[in-house]
Amino acid sequence: MRKIVLAATAALTLATIGTASAQDGTVSGAAGGAVTGAIVGGPIGAAVGGIAGAALGTAIDPPPREVVTYVREQPVAAPVVVERKVVVGEPLPETVVLTPVPQHREYSYAIVNDQRVIVDPRTHTVVQIID
Numbered sequence: 001m002r003k004i005v006l007a008a009t010a011a012l013t014l015a016t017i018g019t020a021s022a023q024d025g026t027v028s029g030a031a032g033g034a035v036t037g038a039i040v041g042g043p044i045g046a047a048v049g050g051i052a053g054a055a056l057g058t059a060i061d062p063p064p065r066e067v068v069t070y071v072r073e074q075p076v077a078a079p080v081v082v083e084r085k086v087v088v089g090e091p092l093p094e095t096v097v098l099t100p101v102p103q104h105r106e107y108s109y110a111i112v113n114d115q116r117v118i119v120d121p122r123t124h125t126v127v128q129i130i131d
């Protein structure tokens with residue numbers, strides 16, 4: 001009976017994680033991971049699951065489809081070359097000039113190393129690389 005209650009609690013927790021805001025991602029991920037870990041491995045599983053869930057909770061959410069479509073359809077501007085690999089979650093150098101996405105000012109884009117990248121303009125962090 002206890003396992004059923006814990007499984008139901010884990011399912012409910014995991015279902016609500018998707019509705020949590022980005023700021024709450026770490027907390028929700030840790031809670032969901034801890035509950036799931038407790039079901040699988042007891043107290044030690046709860047600790048490990050909480051850590052893993054917190055790490056997954058901080059993952060970067062992809063931009064809306066209309067942002068990706070907009071960036072994909074824009075003509076190629078002056079591409080920029082940087083001497084390191086462009087990686088999602090890592091910031092671009094401050095010298096890279098970003099172009100804002102109209103109607104979605106929380107996103108900008110640039111063409112870096114022949115790749116279109118969507119960027120958080122506040123932190124210059126790469127949110128998505130468009131193939």
